[in-house]
Amino acid sequence: MIRIIIVDDHKLIRMTLGLAFDSNFPDIEVVGEADSGEALFSMLPATPADLILLDIMLPGMGGIEVARRLRSEYPDLKILAFSADSSAEKLEAILEAGIHGFISKQYGEVTELAEAIRTVVAGMEYFGSDVASLIYNIYMSKKKTAKTTPEFSPRECEIIKLCGEGLMCKEIADRLNISPNTVNTHKERIFRKIGINNTMEMVKYALKKGIIQAH
Numbered sequence: 001m002i003r004i005i006i007v008d009d010h011k012l013i014r015m016t017l018g019l020a021f022d023s024n025f026p027d028i029e030v031v032g033e034a035d036s037g038e039a040l041f042s043m044l045p046a047t048p049a050d051l052i053l054l055d056i057m058l059p060g061m062g063g064i065e066v067a068r069r070l071r072s073e074y075p076d077l078k079i080l081a082f083s084a085d086s087s088a089e090k091l092e093a094i095l096e097a098g099i100h101g102f103i104s105k106q107y108g109e110v111t112e113l114a115e116a117i118r119t120v121v122a123g124m125e126y127f128g129s130d131v132a133s134l135i136y137n138i139y140m141s142k143k144k145t146a147k148t149t150p151e152f153s154p155r156e157c158e159i160i161k162l163c164g165e166g167l168m169c170k171e172i173a174d175r176l177n178i179s180p181n182t183v184n185t186h187k188e189r190i191f192r193k194i195g196i197n198n199t200m201e202m203v204k205y206a207l208k209k210g211i212i213q214a215h
Contacts, residue, residue, distance in 0.1 A: 018030045095200060
């Protein structure tokens with residue numbers, strides 16, 4: 001059973017999601033709800049959870065601040081962010097806060113949200129299909145100076161491209177007819193080559209260097 005806490009200042013959203021999980025996803029249990037960051041941190045000591053479903057647009061203590069504090073005080077808790085604001089500026093701040101996944105309220109559905117929760121709790125990242133183009137906008141606006149790009153093998157290039165399309169590890173493995181462990185091995189090599197440690201940073205790097213293109 002995956003235990004989650006929903007943090008959103010809109011009662012109707014909390015209620016709707018709680019009913020949807022209870023009715024359709026028996027492996028996901030809503031163990032708490034909070035309408036603010038302050039309420040969440042008051043609740044956490046007595047409410048064990050695996051994942052925080054965090055609305056970024058919160059009154060008072062904003063969602064970005066909540067995410068940073070969670071990473072500092074509760075490093076084992078997974079954070080899945082969702083927001084109606086999917087601008088490049090907001091996404092950049094979310095990524096820097098150290099979240100494990102993000103879904104846009106404008107495009108995500110409850111079934112995708114459930115899959116995202118499972119994926120993040122399993123130790124992987126999950127980002128909505130619209131994120132790649134937003135990351136591209138971040139780096140186009142910054143116009144950072146390009147550096148020398150390390151050489152990638154054909155298989156590594158395939159994996160970078162498929163990650164950029166939003167595919168998860170198992171989906172990539174199925175597409176390339178290899179095992180998920182092999183996919184992870186290739187990703188770890190890519191990470192070492194460019195000095196990063198997660199998939200989103202790899203996609204950001206690939207977009208910046210023109211290895212992949214936003215769609």
